[in-house]
Every structure is written in structure tokens, then in C-alpha cells.
Amino acid sequence: MRRSDLEGAARRVYRFMMHGEQAQWGNHEWTDWAMNIDRWDWNSGVGIIAVAEYGRVTGEERAIQEVADWVDRNKWQSDSVKVINSMAPYAVFPLLFDKRGTRYYAEKAEEIALWMMEKSPRTRNGAFEHTVTEKASFREQIWADTVFMAVLFLARAARMLSDRRMADEALRQVLLHLRALQDEETGLLYHGWNCEAGDWMSAAQWNRANAWNACGVPMILEELAGDLDDSGMLSEIKERYLKLAVALAKRQNASGLWPTVVDQPDYYEETSGSAGIAYGLYKAARMGLVPDSMKDCSDRTVAAVLSRIGDNGAVSGVSGGTPVLESVEAYNKVPIFPTLYGQGLTLLLLTEAIDLSQER
Known part of the structure; x- marks a missing residue:
């Protein structure tokens, strides 16, 4: 993987996300929700978090x-829209405050964090x-x-x-989520846990659920590195993260991607969760947190993901918005x-690969 190829792909992904024309978004019923x-909300929030990281790491001030x-x-x-899923965009406020010094970012972030x-x-x-x-x-x-959509903002x-x-x-919150969702036998995470019913509902070890935590x-x-001692938490x-990482590495397909339900190898391979993992x-x-050798898993994913980025920057193979579904089969x-x-x-993955390329 040449650095120039990574940089070119990252620019295309970024431009399609921020400046893609509506005619390129597709003609399905979720088009506006998917790409506007x-x-x-969380969907745009994930995109904005990635653009901010891309700008920070590469020095692209235009992105910031x-x-x-x-x-x-x-x-x-x-x-x-003050709900857990709408917390995601606030995760960029600390970076904007660091870069711009505008008090609004700090004051609003404090207000929302206290609400949480x-x-x-x-x-x-x-x-x-x-x-x-x-x-x-x-x-x-x-x-x-929730770990990505809300807890990341709270940590920042x-x-x-x-x-x-x-x-x-x-x-x-990280620990509560890992304890509730992790399969102690396999190390993988389920999509959701119902505290009232005391079960994992559909019990799907969904690709993107694992990615949000990975x-x-x-x-x-x-x-939080500067504020934490090595507490029991x-x-x-x-320990739980390492167990998750090892379990995911074992279930990576030869292609470099993961199936949309990670313990169902015959299900379709899904790009966004694979990129997140x-x-x-x-x-x-x-x-x-994990052995350095696990970078090899990510290298294989980068190669596979690059092949799913169109000339216009659109990332293919991405599953639509997914609540906890009624059955494992429904995810497929x-x-x-x-x-x-x-x-x-995808942009987060490419940004990290670009950054790592400087060390190799």
C-alpha cells in the first residue's frame, strides 16, 4: 500500500461525504437519511468525527x-434532539475548541456532558x-x-x-457495556442487551456492533490516558478488549473483511464494520492494548476496503441503518x-493507515 494511494482514496472518501451530489447517492428510499x-444525528456525527480526525492527523486545515x-x-x-444517538457530533467540540479557542465549543460541550x-x-x-x-x-x-455515539464525547x-x-x-460506561454485551465464551459482542428481559434479544454478534467498540x-x-490510574475498571x-480483539482476528475472512454477523462466515461481507474493526x-x-502483530489484520482490511471505494469516493458494501433486529438471519x-x-x-481507517505509513 503506497502512501499516495491511501491519501488519494482518503480524499475521495472525504469529498464524496462532504460534497457528493445528490444524484450520486442512489435512488433507494433511505437516500436522504443515508447521505444528507x-x-x-449519529450518522452525520460519525462522518464529522472522521473528517475532524482526518484534518488533525494529516494537517488538512480545510477539513477542520x-x-x-x-x-x-x-x-x-x-x-x-437531545438523545444518546445525537451526542455523536459533540465529539468534535473539544478539537474545535483546541484549534479555534472559541468559548462556545467548551461551554456547549460542558452543558451537554452534564446533561448526560x-x-x-x-x-x-x-x-x-x-x-x-x-x-x-x-x-x-x-x-x-452507545460507546461510540455518546461515551466518546463524554471522554473528550x-x-x-x-x-x-x-x-x-x-x-x-465502557465497562458496563462490555460486561453486558460480551459473550464470555467467544469474546465477541452482541448488538444489544435488554435489562428488563435479561437477554441479548436476537443474540446477533453483529459486525458493526463489534466495530463501534473495537x-x-x-x-x-x-x-483519558492522563487522568486514569490502573484501577480495577x-x-x-x-482484559475484555484484548479478548474481543483476539476473537475478531480469528473470524476475519481471507478477503480481509468480516461478515455482517461475525460468527456467520457465509453472510455477506460488510465494509463499514470491517473498517471500524x-x-x-x-x-x-x-x-x-493488543499485540503489534494485529496490525497485519488491519493491513489486509485496508487492501480490501480500497477495492470498495469508487472513483467518485463512494464506499460500497455498507449495510443500512440497523436497530437490534428480530433474528440473526434478519441482519443478512x-x-x-x-x-x-x-x-x-472508512476515512478513519485510511487516516490511521496514512499516519502509520510514516513509521514504516
């Missing part, structure tokens, strides 16, 4: 400016209940998605504000089309 960047412009255009929507700490719905064991912008309720449910806010209470809560946990620990998180393994290896029927989170997770 100007919504304050586009993130700031996106916030200016869309912040009017934020207070009307004091008012967001919780399950009976104290985990953030997964709440969404759509008119749907998932009472007493813990979803793997904790760093920016030097708030130990927020840092401890972010760490506690990439989200090291991102969170990286933010941290030790258990590291590979990004997480790269980052975890750099942080010493989720339609495939480009999405902002698919672009975002």
Missing part, C-alpha cells in the same frame, strides 16, 4: 474548517439507555452503538474540562448502500 450531511462550518450550519438543530451525567435515561444497572432521534423507544436496552469533554468525575463515568474503546482510553476493560486494531496496537437481509457512517469509518 446536514442533520444533527469544514467541521467548524458544519457546526455553525447545524447547531440550531441540536437542542431539539445527570439527566440522560439510564437502565437499571446505570448504563446509558440507548435513545434515538426517531419516534421509537428501546426501554431498558443497552446497545453497543472530560479531557477538555479536566473533569475527573466525567472521566470516571466514561470509563464506567474502535471506540481505544479512542476513549486515549482521551481499567484493568478489566483492557481494523481502525480499532491499528489504534489498539499502537497503544499497547439489511440492504446495502453508501452512508455517512460508512464513509466516516
